[in-house]
Amino acid sequence: MNLRTQLVCAWLGPIGTVILFFAMFFLMGILPPFRPSLAQGELVAIYRQHPIGMLTGGLLLMLATSIYMAFFALVAVQMKRMEKTPFWTYVFLTSSILAFYSVIVAEMVFSAAAYRPERSDMLIQALSDLAFILYVGTALPGSVQMVAVGFAVLGDDRADPVYPRWVGYLDIWAGILASPGTLICLFKLGPFAWNGALAFWVAAVAFGIWLNVNFWAARRAILRSAPAQRG
Amino acid sequence: MDAEQQGAVKRRAGHVPGEEGVWVLIMGDMLVFSIFFATYLIYRAQNVVLYTSSQLSMQRGFGLLNTVLLLTSSWFVALAVSEARAGGRERAMRLLLGAFACGIGFVVSKAFEWGGKIQAGITLNSNEFYIFYYMLTGIHLLHVLIGLIVLGYLIARSRRPDPGASYVLVMEGGGAFWHLVDLLWIVLFALLYLVR
Amino acid sequence: MLSTPLRRITAVWLLLVLATLFSWESAHVGNDHRLSSSIVLVIAFIKVRFVGLEFMELRHAPLPLRLIFEIWLLAACAALLILYWLSPMA
């Protein structure tokens, strides 16, 4: 059986998160994200002075997104075990892409802002804005993604559920928390701007918790199914 | 032993209302809202004058009405859970309808409150206080709407000929979520409307 | 005639509504902003405790769950009061 493979895919979730963190913090310097109110001159100086960090970091964002897909596929496989009709599984699969395609587009826009230092200030600022809006603002599909797992878990009515039921409630909680990111375009300052405590940090932490708990639950489900399948 | 005594014994032994997992959601939400509240006070400390002067435009009457509506709906829900436990599904259903009506009342009064503000030219980005005002009450309103869906489910469940073995558990869990909505509003009301 | 738990729930509800009116009034009337605001906050958390213990039935819950609630309550109330008193006067 491919349980070992499934275990590897489960680990790709936390590994992807470490890569994401490394790229954002050490390479791109966007953790915390640049203040939206940063003066044009200051903002473009960052892109002109550290283009390599921005570009290589972007590359790692693409890597993280790609390996997340195997992790999401694994979560979907577990969800399918919970459901009689794979409704939430399909919702999860489609919203996974809807939530993460924007990371790849955002990463390319960050790269375009850093690619040519001779670009005008205004243009670099426009690209940077677009990148942050794509990166932080695509929150609702992410919420749908998290909540979908929650509903699948809570709908699992077998005697020995695939995931513990509290994971379902946690997924719904994380999904609700991640949603304020949707509104970042409305603000340039304060806790709901794209660098804000509530839009960015709460959503980021919610995603981190969601991912790690679902990793734990998926890993547990795989290990538990191992003896049954061998027998 | 009658049903009530049985319930009392069970409760004394330490009874988790609803299924245990619900409490991950409830405690998680309480944690996050306390972060919201603290963030509000931290931002407020940078510019107290702006906040207190903006708070003058807050219509406390609305806040009071909202609080009483939510407290009353919570009362209905608590009674309904108690009835459900004693087997009175019909009465539980009617009490839930009362709670639902109060919840709708909350949404309507919020709409009037926001509408009045917007007509007075006070919008989302008018100043930092209003960012908090609209966003925190908005996120809370989202919880109210989710809570209304939960209440609707509980009502439907109570009307079923056979409510299923998990009926009381679902009532307790859904009820606890509605009380959470109430509980968060109590602090939000104090912070945004009353604390200067 | 209401049975015992129902009567208790109703009494709590009445108490909460009265506390709401009281804190509303005290915020209105008080001369010392800081003191009256602090009272309002403390009353709010007392109300929260009643909602939690009585309505949510945490009174009968196993100790760990009840402890989490009580600790959250204390920590949140203390944190908000400290943050409030640390901020400058208007």
Add this chain to the structure above:
Amino acid sequence: MNYRSQLVAAWLGIAATLIMFIGLWPLMHFLPPLKPGLGQAELAAIYRGNATGIITGGILQMLACSIFMLYFSALALQLKRMEAAPLWTYTLLLTSVLGFVPVLVAEMLFSAAAYRPDRPDEIIQAFSDLGFFLFVGPALPGAMQMLSVAFAVLGDRNAEPVFPRWVGYFSVWTAVLALPGAVVTLFKAGPFAWNGVLAFWVAAIAFGLWINVTFWATRRALLIQMKSSAA
């Protein structure tokens, strides 16, 4: 059974590759891709001179992307037959969208660059840069697509494997060849720039080969299925 429609969907993979080629070459004149080092004015002149070609070519790209989805679905159906739990099937579905959404966005950016000839040169250049990043850059989701086929084929425990095992090894090989496409944001000239030998040509040829080989394997598997269901 709907083997016949699956067969049509498989052929659509070849059709999509052809359409993509027609869009890129005779219409957009993007084969070879425009040089990253081209002067702003020169580049803008190309977009202004071939606006209709670029925009209609873009529409063909969108058409190609859309019908590629049918092909990847047909491929996913074969993967599903190889697996007990549809892990790599889901990964293929997820990464297929993740890899091709940027192509759609890229096509729209090329069109935006060509849409108003009176746009300043600098803006046209920014759109064009971003377009090529998105078109050539998403090599990691692409490689992940190929790898998911590879892992499914190599993990196939059927007595008569759905695809021959060498298709699995072949897919690993093409995935490795496709990787250099990911680094285009770091270079403006040389083999790894978006018009470079390794980043563009080798990756493009690897992709073309992979489509043709998986098409062949899918068609073969379908013909076997049809024969056994007729018998």
